[in-house]
Amino acid sequence: MYNPRKIFSDHLPVIAVRGVIFLPASDIRVEIGRDFSKNAITEAENNRDGHVLLVFQENPTIEEPEFSDFVEIGILARISVKIKLPNGNYKIKFEPVTRVRLNDLIAKEPFYLIDFTSVQLIQEDINEEQVLLKMLTKEIVENAKFIFRDSKKVLESLNKGITSEQLSDLIASEIRIPENERIKYLKELSINKRLKYLLEDIEKEKTLQSIENKINESVRKSTDQNQREYYLREKMRAIQEELGDSKQSDAQKFLEQIEASDMPTKVKDKALKELKRYEYLSPNSAESNVVRTYLETLISIPWAKTTKDEEDINVAIQKLEDSHFGLEKVKERIIEYLSVKMLTGKNPQTILCLSGPPGVGKTSLAKSIAKALNREFVKTSLGGVHDEAEIRGHRRTYVGALPGRIINGMIKAKVVNPVFLIDEIDKLVMNDRNDPSSALLEVLDPEQNQFFSDHYVEEDYDLSQVIFITTANYLQNIPDPLRDRMEVIELSSYTEIEKFHIAKQFLIDKQIKSHGLESKKITITDAAIKIIIRDYTREAGVRQLERLFGSIVRKSIKQILTKKLDSITIKQDNLSKFLGKPLFKNNQVLKNDMIGVVTGLAYTMAGGDTLEVEATYYEGKNNLVLTGNLGDVMKESAMAALSYVKSNSQKLGIKQELFERNDFHIHVPEGAIPKDGPSAGVTLATALISVMTNRKVNRFVGMTGEITLNGRVLPIGGLKEKAIAASRTGLKEIIIPEGNEKDVEDIPKEVRDVLTIHFAKKIDDVIKIALLD
Numbered sequence: 207m208y209n210p211r212k213i214f215s216d217h218l219p220v221i222a223v224r225g226v227i228f229l230p231a232s233d234i235r236v237e238i239g240r241d242f243s244k245n246a247i248t249e250a251e252n253n254r255d256g257h258v259l260l261v262f263q264e265n266p267t268i269e270e271p272e273f274s275d276f277v278e279i280g281i282l283a284r285i286s287v288k289i290k291l292p293n294g295n296y297k298i299k300f301e302p303v304t305r306v307r308l309n310d311l312i313a314k315e316p317f318y319l320i321d322f323t324s325v326q327l328i329q330e331d332i333n334e335e336q337v338l339l340k341m342l343t344k345e346i347v348e349n350a351k352f353i354f355r356d357s358k359k360v361l362e363s364l365n366k367g368i369t370s371e372q373l374s375d376l377i378a379s380e381i382r383i384p385e386n387e388r389i390k391y392l393k394e395l396s397i398n399k400r401l402k403y404l405l406e407d408i409e410k411e412k413t414l415q416s417i418e419n420k421i422n423e424s425v426r427k428s429t430d431q432n433q434r435e436y437y438l439r440e441k442m443r444a445i446q447e448e449l450g451d452s453k454q455s456d457a458q459k460f461l462e463q464i465e466a467s468d469m470p471t472k473v474k475d476k477a478l479k480e481l482k483r484y485e486y487l488s489p490n491s492a493e494s495n496v497v498r499t500y501l502e503t504l505i506s507i508p509w510a511k512t513t514k515d516e517e518d519i520n521v522a523i524q525k526l527e528d529s530h531f532g533l534e535k536v537k538e539r540i541i542e543y544l545s546v547k548m549l550t551g552k553n554p555q556t557i558l559c560l561s562g563p564p565g566v567g568k569t570s571l572a573k574s575i576a577k578a579l580n581r582e583f584v585k586t587s588l589g590g591v592h593d594e595a596e597i598r599g600h601r602r603t604y605v606g607a608l609p610g611r612i613i614n615g616m617i618k619a620k621v622v623n624p625v626f627l628i629d630e631i632d633k634l635v636m637n638d639r640n641d642p643s644s645a646l647l648e649v650l651d652p653e654q655n656q657f658f659s660d661h662y663v664e665e666d667y668d669l670s671q672v673i674f675i676t677t678a679n680y681l682q683n684i685p686d687p688l689r690d691r692m693e694v695i696e697l698s699s700y701t702e703i704e705k706f707h708i709a710k711q712f713l714i715d716k717q718i719k720s721h722g723l724e725s726k727k728i729t730i731t732d733a734a735i736k737i738i739i740r741d742y743t744r745e746a747g748v749r750q751l752e753r754l755f756g757s758i759v760r761k762s763i764k765q766i767l768t769k770k771l772d773s774i775t776i777k778q779d780n781l782s783k784f785l786g787k788p789l790f791k792n793n794q795v796l797k798n799d800m801i802g803v804v805t806g807l808a809y810t811m812a813g814g815d816t817l818e819v820e821a822t823y824y825e826g827k828n829n830l831v832l833t834g835n836l837g838d839v840m841k842e843s844a845m846a847a848l849s850y851v852k853s854n855s856q857k858l859g860i861k862q863e864l865f866e867r868n869d870f871h872i873h874v875p876e877g878a879i880p881k882d883g884p885s886a887g888v889t890l891a892t893a894l895i896s897v898m899t900n901r902k903v904n905r906f907v908g909m910t911g912e913i914t915l916n917g918r919v920l921p922i923g924g925l926k927e928k929a930i931a932a933s934r935t936g937l938k939e940i941i942i943p944e945g946n947e948k949d950v951e952d953i954p955k956e957v958r959d960v961l962t963i964h965f966a967k968k969i970d971d972v973i974k975i976a977l978l979d
Contacts, residue, residue, distance in 0.1 A: 565747020809924030826869025837882025
């Protein structure tokens with residue numbers, strides 16, 4: 207029907223072939239699955255004597271190609287064998303007839319119908335063709351085994367004798383090259399050019415084979431034949447080095463993570479540069495692990511991700527109230543801080559430092575700030591840190607180098623705007639060689655921390671969106687430049703009243719729940735709670751108190767289980783069965799008014815307390831004896847008190863001979879407990895005046911205040927705690943410096959109601975109230 211020797215035109219149904227290129231001399235077998243191709247087969251068998259047009263898609267992923275998607279040269283072929291497969295598709299063998307040029311698409315439904323014209327091959331210089339054939343034949347004979355898919359078929363055809371046109375098509379069909387490179391043999395009509403293409407492709411295959419042989423030889427020399435596993439790994443390494451394709455899967459994973467991250471452009475460029483280094487490093491080298499760790503760190507650092515802040519200040523206030531009892535001034539300052547943050551949308555220019563004794567809630571208060579703002583919370587403790595590298599990280603030149611605590615904290619937070627608690631900032635270890643506080647200057651300075659530099663990361667990191675909060679027990683241990691960058695909020699020790707409410711509202715329920723009990727199973731009366739606070743604890747915070755409640759709950763559970771009880775109540779009467787004998791003894795008011803014995807008010811880290819100051823004199827040489835484990839400041843206060851008494855002896859009605867012929871002894875009981883501070887000055891002076899004038903002291907009066915040589919009474923600290931201690935002890939009146947009048951409002955109302963508070967400007971005011979006639 208069609209004569210391949212002549213030029214002819216026609217139109218035929220089309221079979222669109224994907225992913226493979228056939229040539230006229232090749233064995234053409236195609237699985238037909240698309241509907242338009244099945245329709246084309248039916249049309250060819252019924253009306254075209256089995257003739258179809260095989261066309262080739264340049265992009266195999268297109269399901270419904272257009273005319274422009276086909277290679278311009280196709281193959282006219284005839285159906286030879288058709289087999290129907292179980293899946294409904296057809297497996298068809300075609301007999302190729304000739305190459306044709308596609309002219310135009312006539313129809314797409316129900317099958318593709320294309321107009322075509324046959325093409326004739328171009329024969330050029332016959333001498334050149336013979337030379338090319340000779341060269342090609344030599345290459346085929348020498349290299350057939352590794353350059354052809356079916357070398358036996360090629361060699362048999364060559365021995366039988368075939369035309370140069372058939373030979374070029376056969377070799378082009380069998381040579382091991384990518385299918386997209388095979389298109390040139392389909393489109394090329396010049397036989398000589400085809401032969402040249404073949405020689406070029408054979409030379410490429412020979413080069414690749416030479417490289418492979420070189421790799422194999424390199425591997426054989428570097429490995430033992432008996433170590434198969436080692437041999438395979440070395441071979442893979444050699445292949446990767448030769449192809450420049452080392453650690454591709456790892457590198458690709460890193461590349462995807464870097465591209466998906468929110469790194470700044472400068473940091474991303476640095477990461478890509480390190481990734482390129484990583485690709486060329488040997489997997490077994492130490493440097494490879496260093497670069498890998500560095501890349502993982504850069505990817506895990508948050509660069510732009512944030513959390514949305516709470517915008518309702520009332521919600522923030524309620525969250526603080528729910529989590530903390532008391533601390534009104536502290537909470538007020540924090541609410542002011544949060545208000546500025548919510549109004550401006552920016553972090554306030556101050557760094558908060560929560561200062562106070564252990565256990566008063568500094569860390570939990572920082573957590574509450576994070577909760578009130580709906581921010582992530584992260585904490586790092588600086589206790590015992592003595593190296594700047596702990597803050598800024600180690601340089602990557604060191605083995606095992608890692609980023610510092612600040613960057614590690616940001617990695618844990620996973621956002622750039624957490625609440626970051628720097629705990630125990632007063633516990634930094636500084637000496638002549640190391641000063642880690644210097645590294646914190648940049649972190650805690652709002653003007654500088656947007657360009658924080660970590661030695662390990664080596665790129666600027668923005669900390670300006672972080673809310674930094676620090677905690678400390680002793681402010682005097684914080685270097686001045688560092689302290690200057692922070693606003694100190696002091697948390698004093700809890701009063702007994704505050705501890706009572708904290709226990710009632712938080713601690714007891716927390717311990718009951720943590721031990722898996724229902725709250726109705728255990729009841730602790732108010733009287734029992736107060737006794738636990740007074741007789742079993744001496745602390746500023748509530749940690750020991752919470753542990754005691756935990757002990758009570760555990761012993762209660764034991765009784766409930768062993769005695770089959772429904773519930774248990776802890777009262778004042780049975781408390782000792784759960785906690786044993788009281789651990790501490792509280793001072794009480796003296797039974798009688800005495801000469802030379804005065805009740806002073808003291809402040810300790812565990813709260814307020816009272817102490818008795820005793821004075822006496824005996825025959826001697828005007829010496830002052832001080833006992834009771836007194837500190838230097840308190841000793842100086844005693845000297846100042848004695849000097850005041852001596853200089854005002856005439857006004858006080860004391861004879862001068864008394865000083866010349868006697869020694870004076872001041873003692874503060876409980877000598878095992880260290881005592882210090884200036885606030886006992888008026889107490890010491892009153893005791894001396896009492897014993898020298900032989901006047902009794904009102905046992906229901908307590909006092910506190912610093913004394914000067916001219917008898918002035920100076921302000922003191924810890925008034926709230928001292929007043930509560932006075933009330934607890936049973937005192938009815940207290941004398942405080944006039945300068946502390948402004949602090950009286952800090953004293954709880956229930957304490958003010960039971961105490962008469964006197965203000966003293968000079969020691970004369972104290973004597974009038976304290977000494978009895």
